[in-house]
Amino acid sequence: MLKLKLNLTNKRMSKITSLADLKKRRExxxxxLDIRVKAIDPESVVQVKVAMATCGIAxxxxxxMEFFLEQLERRNVAAVVTQTxxxxxxxxxxxxxxxxxxxxxxxxxxxxxxxxxxxxxxYIKTGELVDGIIPVNYQTIDLKE
Amino acid sequence: MKELSLNILxxxxxxxxxxxxxxxxxxxxxxxxxxxxxIIKDNGRGIPDEILRxxxxxxxxxxTKRRMGLxxxxxxxxxxxxxxxxxxxxxxxxGTEVIVNFSxxxxxxxxxxxxxxxxxxxxxxxxxxxxIYTHKTEYGxxxxxxxxxxxxxxxxxxxxxxxxxxxxxxxxxxxxxxxxSGFELRERNRVIL
Numbered sequence: 001m002l003k004l005k006l007n008l009t010n011k012r013m014s015k016i017t018s019l020a021d022l023k024k025r026r027e028x029x030x031x032x033l034d035i036r037v038k039a040i041d042p043e044s045v046v047q048v049k050v051a052m053a054t055c056g057i058a059x060x061x062x063x064x065m066e067f068f069l070e071q072l073e074r075r076n077v078a079a080v081v082t083q084t085x086x087x088x089x090x091x092x093x094x095x096x097x098x099x100x101x102x103x104x105x106x107x108x109x110x111x112x113x114x115x116x117x118x119x120x121x122x123y124i125k126t127g128e129l130v131d132g133i134i135p136v137n138y139q140t141i142d143l144k145e
Numbered sequence: 146m147k148e149l150s151l152n153i154l155x156x157x158x159x160x161x162x163x164x165x166x167x168x169x170x171x172x173x174x175x176x177x178x179x180x181x182x183x184i185i186k187d188n189g190r191g192i193p194d195e196i197l198r199x200x201x202x203x204x205x206x207x208x209t210k211r212r213m214g215l216x217x218x219x220x221x222x223x224x225x226x227x228x229x230x231x232x233x234x235x236x237x238x239x240g241t242e243v244i245v246n247f248s249x250x251x252x253x254x255x256x257x258x259x260x261x262x263x264x265x266x267x268x269x270x271x272x273x274x275x276x277i278y279t280h281k282t283e284y285g286x287x288x289x290x291x292x293x294x295x296x297x298x299x300x301x302x303x304x305x306x307x308x309x310x311x312x313x314x315x316x317x318x319x320x321x322x323x324x325x326s327g328f329e330l331r332e333r334n335r336v337i338l
Contacts, residue, residue, distance in 0.1 A: 016314055016315045016318065017318045017319060017322070018315070019293075019297045019298070019315075021315065022297075022298065022308075022311060022312065022315055023297065023298055025311050026298060026308055052154070052158055053158065054146075054155050054215040054216050054219065055215075057146065057151050057155050058146050058151070062259075062262065062263065062266060065266050065270075066262060066266065069309075070306050070310070073305075073306040073307075074306075081269065081270065082270040083158075083266070083270045083271075
């Protein structure tokens with residue numbers, strides 16, 4: 001594990017400027033890392049959708065998306081990260097929708113990198129809810145029977 | 146939006162929603178002609194004439210969850226701040242082309258920002274779309290195509306994050322080579338476990 005970490009931190013010593021360099025680096029990566037088999041059925045893995053409309057982008061959705069793309073793979077979580085359009089919660093951007101296998105999706109708002117880290121470590125890995133959930137199924141007491 | 150790359154990401158969302166299979170992003174820099182031009186072209190559904198007439202109005206949108214569409218109007222505003230303009234050409238069934246011209250030297254022209262990171266995000270979450278990026282300066286021209294990259298690497302998809310990051314670095318090195326104005330390649334968030 002320590003050797004693997006050293007390999008990762010040293011990997012950017014040589015520049016990559018062409019597709020040929022990229023192909024060579026890919027061969028190096030394949031030999032140093034486990035080959036991850038990508039799940040064919042998205043319903044069987046964690047699905048993370050990052051809202052990427054104007055309000056989201058202006059609020060930092062790009063950084064959040066980069067974080068999930070990178071960290072879910074690094075933390076060995078089988079997941080699909082995609083972008084989606086406006087979910088309508090412009091006041092709470094960046095927003096993400098997380099769907100764990102077999103469960104209803106949950107929308108989180110005001111997602112910064114710290115909250116994104118908590119969502120991965122607590123909600124995605126253990127099912128423990130964290131702050132910032134937008135209650136999309138909320139009903140006021142007046143509407144409840 | 147403080148960087149043009151974020152505006153580009155926003156406009157490309159329109160192309161993705163229009164079910165484009167190919168999206169081209171072209172940037173032309175001309176210091177001698179005082180021109181900074183961005184062209185985003187897709188082969189999606191196209192925009193009907195009745196919407197095209199007012200499509201840069203922030204209160205005109207095809208979305209259903211809200212009644213405002215700010216992407217095009219914001220980009221047009223940023224261009225006009227520098228004395229530039231936006232033109233949109235669209236044909237239903239064929240696609241849309243958004244052409245935005247900025248004054249290169251104007252102080253209000255925003256920096257490009259992390260365009261390589263934008264391309265990585267787009268490729269990672271839209272595996273079926275061919276993204277073509279072309280950037281031309283007075284020092285040279287660089288062209289990138291996600292489909293050509295897949296073919297060269299003999300992979301079905303660009304979905305390994307390590308590989309995508311290296312692609313981002315490759316794009317960045319080439320843009321630095323042609324001295325792209327306002328380009329920033331941000332260090333990725335590195336969390337050592």
